[in-house]
Amino acid sequence: MQMAQRTITVMRGLLKRYGSSKIKMALWDQEFSGTHWDFIDDTAGDCVYAHLEKHLNKGSILDLGCGPGNTANELAASAYTSYVGVDISEAALAKARKRTEENGRSAKNSFACSDFLSYRPSQQFDVILFRESMYHVPLGKVKPILDHFSKHLKDEGAFVVRMSISDGKGGNKQRLQAMVDIIETGFNVLEKSQYGESGPEVIVFRPKRPQR
Numbered sequence: 551m552q553m554a555q556r557t558i559t560v561m562r563g564l565l566k567r568y569g570s571s572k573i574k575m576a577l578w579d580q581e582f583s584g585t586h587w588d589f590i591d592d593t594a595g596d597c598v599y600a601h602l603e604k605h606l607n608k609g610s611i612l613d614l615g616c617g618p619g620n621t622a623n624e625l626a627a628s629a630y631t632s633y634v635g636v637d638i639s640e641a642a643l644a645k646a647r648k649r650t651e652e653n654g655r656s657a658k659n660s661f662a663c664s665d666f667l668s669y670r671p672s673q674q675f676d677v678i679l680f681r682e683s684m685y686h687v688p689l690g691k692v693k694p695i696l697d698h699f700s701k702h703l704k705d706e707g708a709f710v711v712r713m714s715i716s717d718g719k720g721g722n723k724q725r726l727q728a729m730v731d732i733i734e735t736g737f738n739v740l741e742k743s744q745y746g747e748s749g750p751e752v753i754v755f756r757p758k759r760p761q762r
C-alpha cells in the first residue's frame with residue numbers, strides 16, 4: 551500500500567512539473583476541490599510577510615502560484631497598492647477571490663488563471679513572489695523563467711522565493727538545492743534566511759543588471 555501510494559505521489563509530482571498545462575490544471579483542480587489543501591488556508595504571520603513588506607515599499611506584487619489567496623489576504627493591506635495572483639487552478643482561485651471579496655480587497659487584488667510558465671504580465675512589479683510554488687518548475691526552466699520575469703520587475707524590484715529545501719535529515723533535497731544554486735549563481739542575492747533547523751528558506755534576489 552505504502553509503495554503504491556508513494557508511486558502515485560511521485561507520478562503526480564512529475565505530471566505537475568512536466569505535464570501539459572491542461573493536465574496540471576486538472577490535477578491541481580482536483581486537489582483544491584477537495585480538502586487536500588485546507589491545511590494551508592490560514593498562514594497568518596508566515597515568515598515571508600516581513601520580507602515582502604520590506605521590498606514592496608507599498609508597491610505592487612505578482613504572486614506566481616498564489617493558491618487560495620493567503621498572501622493576497624494575509625499581507626498587511628497597508629503594505630501594498632496592487633496585487634496580481636496567478637494560479638493554474640480555478641478551484642484555488644475561486645477561494646482566493648471569495649476571501650478577497652470578504653476582506654474588502656477587491657479594488658487592490660486581481661487574479662488570473664494561467665500556467666506561470668507561459669504567463670505574460672502586462673506591467674512591471676516591485677516584488678515577484680514564488681511562495682511554495684517553485685517546486686513545480688522543471689529545473690531546466692528555472693533560469694529561463696526568472697530571466698523572463700526579470701523584464702517585469704521594476705529597477706529596484708526583487709524576486710522573493712519561499713521554499714522548504716531541507717530533507718529533514720540535516721541536508722538539503724538535491725533538486726531544490728540545485729534551484730538555489732541557479733539563483734545564487736545567476737542573480738544578486740539580497741537576503742537568504744532559514745527559518746528553523748529544517749524549516750522554510752526565504753531568498754530575496756534581483757537580476758544582475760549592467761552597471762550604469
Ligand SMILES: C[S@@+](CC[C@H](N)C(=O)[O-])C[C@H]1O[C@@H](n2cnc3c(N)ncnc32)[C@H](O)[C@@H]1O
Nearest residue numbers: 578615616617620637638665666681682683686
Ligand atoms: C503549495 S501551493 C502554494 C500556494 C500559495 N503560494 C501559498 O503559499 O499559500 C502551490 C500552488 O502553485 C500552483 N501551481 C503549481 N504549478 C503551477 C503552474 N505551472 N502555474 C501556475 N500555478 C501553479 C498550484 O495550483 C498551487 O496553488
